[in-house]
Amino acid sequence: MPGSAEVTTMNTPNRLIYADANASARLRPEVATRVAELFTSDVPPGNPSSVHSSGQRSRALIRQARSSLLRLLNCGAVPTDQTLVFTSGATEGANLLIRGFVGAPAGSKHIVCSSVEHPAVLEPIRTLAASGCSVTHFDPNPKGHPFNMCGLLEAVTPQTQLVALMLANNETGRVYPVAEVCLRLREDGYTGAIISDATQALAKLHFSAADLFNAGLDGLVVSSHKIGGPTGVGAVALSKDSERCRLFEPQILGGNQEFGFRAGTENVSGIVGFGLAAEIALTTLAPSIESRSALRELLWSKISANYPKAVRLTPQMDPGSGVELLCNTLLVAFPGWRGDDLVVALDLLRVCCSSGAACSSGKQGISHVLNELNLPEDMARSAVRFSLDWDATDNDVETIVDRLNDVLSRAARNTSLQTVSESHAIL
Amino acid sequence: MQSSETALTDTAMSKRAVVAMSGGVDSCVAAILLSQAGWDIIGISMQVWDYKRNGGSASRATCCAPSDFDDARTIAESIGFPFYVFDFETTFKREVIDRFVGSYLAGETPNPCLECNRRVKFHELRHRAQLLGYPVVATGHYARIRPKTNGTLGLYTSRDTAKDQSYFLYELTQSELSRTVFPVGEMLKTEAREILAENGFAISSKPESQDICFVADTAGKFVERQSGIKPPAGKIKLTDGSIVGLHDGIHQFTVGQRRGLRVSAEHPLYVVSIDESQNEVTLGQKHELERLGFYVSAPSWIGGEPEQWPVLVRAKLRYRHEGVVCQVAPDPENSEYLRVEFVDQWSTVSPGQAAVFYSPESEKDGAIEVLGGGRICKKL
Numbered sequence: 001m002p003g004s005a006e007v008t009t010m011n012t013p014n015r016l017i018y019a020d021a022n023a024s025a026r027l028r029p030e031v032a033t034r035v036a037e038l039f040t041s042d043v044p045p046g047n048p049s050s051v052h053s054s055g056q057r058s059r060a061l062i063r064q065a066r067s068s069l070l071r072l073l074n075c076g077a078v079p080t081d082q083t084l085v086f087t088s089g090a091t092e093g094a095n096l097l098i099r100g101f102v103g104a105p106a107g108s109k110h111i112v113c114s115s116v117e118h119p120a121v122l123e124p125i126r127t128l129a130a131s132g133c134s135v136t137h138f139d140p141n142p143k144g145h146p147f148n149m150c151g152l153l154e155a156v157t158p159q160t161q162l163v164a165l166m167l168a169n170n171e172t173g174r175v176y177p178v179a180e181v182c183l184r185l186r187e188d189g190y191t192g193a194i195i196s197d198a199t200q201a202l203a204k205l206h207f208s209a210a211d212l213f214n215a216g217l218d219g220l221v222v223s224s225h226k227i228g229g230p231t232g233v234g235a236v237a238l239s240k241d242s243e244r245c246r247l248f249e250p251q252i253l254g255g256n257q258e259f260g261f262r263a264g265t266e267n268v269s270g271i272v273g274f275g276l277a278a279e280i281a282l283t284t285l286a287p288s289i290e291s292r293s294a295l296r297e298l299l300w301s302k303i304s305a306n307y308p309k310a311v312r313l314t315p316q317m318d319p320g321s322g323v324e325l326l327c328n329t330l331l332v333a334f335p336g337w338r339g340d341d342l343v344v345a346l347d348l349l350r351v352c353c354s355s356g357a358a359c360s361s362g363k364q365g366i367s368h369v370l371n372e373l374n375l376p377e378d379m380a381r382s383a384v385r386f387s388l389d390w391d392a393t394d395n396d397v398e399t400i401v402d403r404l405n406d407v408l409s410r411a412a413r414n415t416s417l418q419t420v421s422e423s424h425a426i427l
Numbered sequence: 428m429q430s431s432e433t434a435l436t437d438t439a440m441s442k443r444a445v446v447a448m449s450g451g452v453d454s455c456v457a458a459i460l461l462s463q464a465g466w467d468i469i470g471i472s473m474q475v476w477d478y479k480r481n482g483g484s485a486s487r488a489t490c491c492a493p494s495d496f497d498d499a500r501t502i503a504e505s506i507g508f509p510f511y512v513f514d515f516e517t518t519f520k521r522e523v524i525d526r527f528v529g530s531y532l533a534g535e536t537p538n539p540c541l542e543c544n545r546r547v548k549f550h551e552l553r554h555r556a557q558l559l560g561y562p563v564v565a566t567g568h569y570a571r572i573r574p575k576t577n578g579t580l581g582l583y584t585s586r587d588t589a590k591d592q593s594y595f596l597y598e599l600t601q602s603e604l605s606r607t608v609f610p611v612g613e614m615l616k617t618e619a620r621e622i623l624a625e626n627g628f629a630i631s632s633k634p635e636s637q638d639i640c641f642v643a644d645t646a647g648k649f650v651e652r653q654s655g656i657k658p659p660a661g662k663i664k665l666t667d668g669s670i671v672g673l674h675d676g677i678h679q680f681t682v683g684q685r686r687g688l689r690v691s692a693e694h695p696l697y698v699v700s701i702d703e704s705q706n707e708v709t710l711g712q713k714h715e716l717e718r719l720g721f722y723v724s725a726p727s728w729i730g731g732e733p734e735q736w737p738v739l740v741r742a743k744l745r746y747r748h749e750g751v752v753c754q755v756a757p758d759p760e761n762s763e764y765l766r767v768e769f770v771d772q773w774s775t776v777s778p779g780q781a782a783v784f785y786s787p788e789s790e791k792d793g794a795i796e797v798l799g800g801g802r803i804c805k806k807l
Contacts, residue, residue, distance in 0.1 A: 341513075341555050347509070347511075348469070410558055410560060
């Protein structure tokens, strides 16, 4: 049965291959151990706001985790001019950044955001639009061309209060020139807030929050379970020096936790898990990015060799044009197939992947990101995303390709009346 | 469970099936039975309609509300077979909804369940399931498939005569029948419910309606909303030609309809005909509905075309119809049509519905064979 827990080795037939890290990365075993230790400790971590030593222990654990995450965000350094606020995840973080910087009531404010942002960014912005804000969506790569800097700059007006551009896209793996955008906007005299969703970029791309903040960014958001930490925890990093941050409006009110930015008793075990995942990610960052980038290209070359009709929707690596990619993401169109059928067929063969962002209703459709690519509908519907996890190997790539082959060759075979033994052989 | 074992233990058939699960009792029991008989199954719920986007009330819906699939998913998890929700919205819109609307605007009374079964459940679902490696489609339909002595497969009514759904399945081909299973066809609905209870499941209650699954209010209003067209008002006449009123859209009428005419008369009045080209509805008394017979288009015969004509059948002219004895033969003027003549008594004929031909005799255990059928057309 797919998903059942069992001990498997590289050579176990029907070993589960997890290639959906962009939806959620596998929990790092060290994190599982550490979090379990916390729960079973004789001196359980108390409420970090408490005066007694149990509470103080928790405070210390959080401080440690905060520093670990800041180091991952800043290439090993711990900056003094960044505020890191823990939240319940990136969705809360994105909502916090947007509402925090735009404030209420929306009034005659203007927001600019890319059309390929994650729903956690698009939805709060859409709600602000419903209450009076005006919003301009810009297409970051019209007709697949390089970044549409002009389009973005033209969209910004004296009324613009917020610009949102993700650092990397969860579906295509494309990386956006956020630092350059910040520099250009500030040069142009833009004084509103600039935020970036760095959820997918963390631990999958070399970047520095300090560089982004120096270029003029005001805030970014990240998530724990995308880097092998537990679900239910994320963080927002804010630039302390920014004028906008002084006017930031916290959204969840109550106590004074997280420097007054986000009330509520801190999720100590989750934060500890996040911190440890960040530490591990930092120590393995360079080799992980390098190896996964190679595996991504290996996967593409094998897929296209076996199925020449496959179309690569993740941009090609092209050092000349400055296109950067997430190390692990490969979005491929399989003309003649439905992406959602392929995902199910692969799931039945124990390969986990997805066709576009995971949809909360359980049904799959064409994502807004794919719509932006201006592909014919059939091709957009045929897209499958492979996003390799932190422990991906060559063997995983070979296995994915083999099982994909099994599925793709079925259309050519006569499957009308299979005998029982023949049908079992597929698995 | 003896009688249902026939289909489930047929060794010639591959025992890998996709079970079309609506979340209702019947499809859930179908999955349980197959799984207990050792089949390798996957459950698929077909998302055909999005209430949020298309209007209508999800709470009054009979299908496709998120909670419907929860029941199916719970059973899949308990028993341990994979379950997926597939998006069929585009196909459903094209093959079912658009045809339904078009038919109504042309003054006919379509039955969309026919298109859904034929084109969505037994065609697209089968095609997609085959690509997953599951050649057989299983559903919770009340109907039976049996091998006949002449080597072909026959489609028969279900054991529970009140629930029989063979009417919707008359277009299945031999090839499709050989790869289809109806696990609940041999049982009574009450027995199906017992199986669910015995296995410890309770299905959240939902209206078990015979009405169209995607229409939350009335067919007429649905057609207006979907098409964006407000069919024009026109005249209501009597058979003698006199005008007795105005209607507000021919799509709101069905031949044989008695209620909702808003015309008073001495005798009860019925819709006798609907003229799309003149946008008129003609009323008459009951005896004016009487006719010798009707024509049927797109005929299909499950066991192949009859060798001898005419064929004596019991014809059901709509789903809930007890059937009427008829003689069927090819239309001498156009072999693509069949001419169906009433033998002893006549019955109201509504163009757009299917006429399904059953054998005039039943088997020893009461099963009645479905011979074939076609679409009732306007030709007089």
